[in-house]
Amino acid sequence: MxxxxxxxxxxxxxxxxxxxxxxxxxxxxxxxxxxxxxxxxxxxxxxxxxxxxxxxxxxxxxxxxxxxxxxxxxxxxxxxxxxxxxxxxxxxxxxxxxxxxxxxxxxxxxxxxxxxxxxxxxxxxxxxxxxxIPLVGLTSYQALHDIMKIKPGQKVLIQAGSGGIGTIAIQIAKMLGAYVTTTTSAKNFALVKSLGADQVIDYKTEKFQDKLSDYDYVFDTQGGKILEDAFKIIKPGGKVVSISGLPNARFAKEYQLPLWKKLIFALITSRLSALEKAAKAEYIFLFMKPSGAELEILRTAIEANKIKxxxxxxxxxxxxxxxxxxxxxxxxxxxxxxxxxxxxx
The missing domain is CATH 3.90.180.10 (Medium-chain alcohol dehydrogenases, catalytic domain)
Structure with a gap:
């Protein structure tokens, strides 16, 4: 029809x-x-x-x-x-x-x-x-659930909590039982707290790396120096998942990219690899995948008023x-x- x-x-x-x-x-x-x-x-x-x-x-x-x-x-x-x-x-x-x-x-x-x-x-x-919902919801769900596999009580830092990704990621992380810290400006504190953030850092006046430590996970949406600083607060065995950083050799292997691209990604992410090794943590670049099945999971959560x-x-x-x-x-x-x-x- x-x-x-x-x-x-x-x-x-x-x-x-x-x-x-x-x-x-x-x-x-x-x-x-x-x-x-x-x-x-x-x-x-x-x-x-x-x-x-x-x-x-x-x-x-x-x-x-x-x-x-x-x-x-x-x-x-x-x-x-x-x-x-x-x-x-x-x-x-x-x-x-x-x-x-x-x-x-x-x-x-x-x-x-x-x-x-x-x-x-x-x-x-x-x-x-x-x-x-779809892009930010799937990105957040795949980072927090599929990759981090967050368990109740674990600590996660979500960068830029008032943005498109952040506003959904905070809610999904809380749904999974995490203790959630996020960064935003003071004018957005009320918004991110209403979404469930347990701790909020004003990125304009405070440095998250000076206030936080021993975190299980960091969800990076900024890249650059902010991504590098994430390794200062991650605990050994933790994971830093980024959607704004650089694809690394692990990503290139997963997506079966040609050898020349693997070599380029390995070269340009050498600093991140060094930070990853020093922190005894894992850096993962997330390239979100469409999934109707996971959108169904999100639909159920939305209809149960767990995500808005x-x-x-x-x-x-x-x-x-x-x-x-x-x-x-x-x-x-x-x-x-x-x-x-x-x-x-």
Missing amino acids: EEFILTHTMKAALITHYKQAFPSIEQVVIPKIGATDVLVKVVAASINPIDLKTKDGGLKMLLKYNMPLVLGSDFAGIITQVGEKVTAFNVGDPVYGRVQKNRIGTFAEYIAVDHNDIARKPRNLSFEEAAA PVIDRVLPFAAIEEAFRYSKSGRAKGKIILKINEIAE
């Missing part, structure tokens, strides 16, 4: 070259679906740091894209077509998801996505709220330049959402 679409084209926000100032909204062909895909009418999509990095060519070492390239990584919307091998979803189902990295393009009126990468939208969230999205603002699709500009400023509390299609909920 499928919805009849009157036109073969749609609006989409794309770039024609890396380092383009902002994506432009153009008319493109609606994507065709494969046997295991669904076509989703995108109601809302969220802006993520990876979108800015992709636009500027920051992921060229890891991912190769052809131009023009429609940007956007996660979404919430309504299924309008299903592939012949799809049995778990039907036309009309409200869903949310994070597309595979080689199939990005959620800043568009329609997106074709494998049914294994989506889940039903949480019943207690609007489409805009649901769109705030934090949204800074919702902007119309036509204001994508403003959305990108604001995202780049780093001032957002929670997520920035683009409203793509108007529907009656």
Whole structure:
């Protein structure tokens, strides 16, 4: 069964070259679906740091894209077509998801996505709220649950607690029973404490490495010197998981990258490797993987009111330049959402 679409084209926000100032909204062909895909009418999509990095060519070492390239990584919307091998979803189902990295393009009126990468939208969230979850939710869950395997009472530092990742990571860490410390500015203390943070450090006036010690885990979202300082507070046998640091040799091996890339990553992460060895800890670069199954886990937690999205603002699709500009400023509390299609909920 499928919805009849009157036109073969749609609006989409794309770039024609890396380092383009902002994506432009153009008319493109609606994507065709494969046997295991669904076509989703995108109601809302969220802006993520990876979108800015992709636009500027920051992921060229890891991912190769052809131009023009429609940007956007996660979404919430309504299924309008299903592939012949799809049995778990039907036309009309409200869903949310994070597309595979080689199939990005959620800043568009329609997106074709494998049914294994989506889940039903949480019943207690609007489409805009649901769109705030997939990328940051999966990233946080995979860092805290899959990699760290947090046990109740263990201590974790989550950097930048008021950001898109931080606001969800704090909640997931508390759901897993952790003692959570986070960094943010004083004006955001009330927000992160409301999400469950046990200890808050004002990064503008305090150095976390001077106040903390013997931590089981650090979830780094900053990279650079902040990542390096994480090894000063980690206990032997602990883990530092980063989404903003550099891929290391372990990452290159896991993703079966060619030898020359393995050598490059080993060279550029030699300092991190030395810090890792000195601290007797483990450094892991996380490149999040889409997972409909884990989105189902998050949906259950959301419907049980254990996790809630934090949204800074919702902007119309036509204001994508403003959305990108604001995202780049780093001032957002929670997520920035683009409203793509108007529907009656």
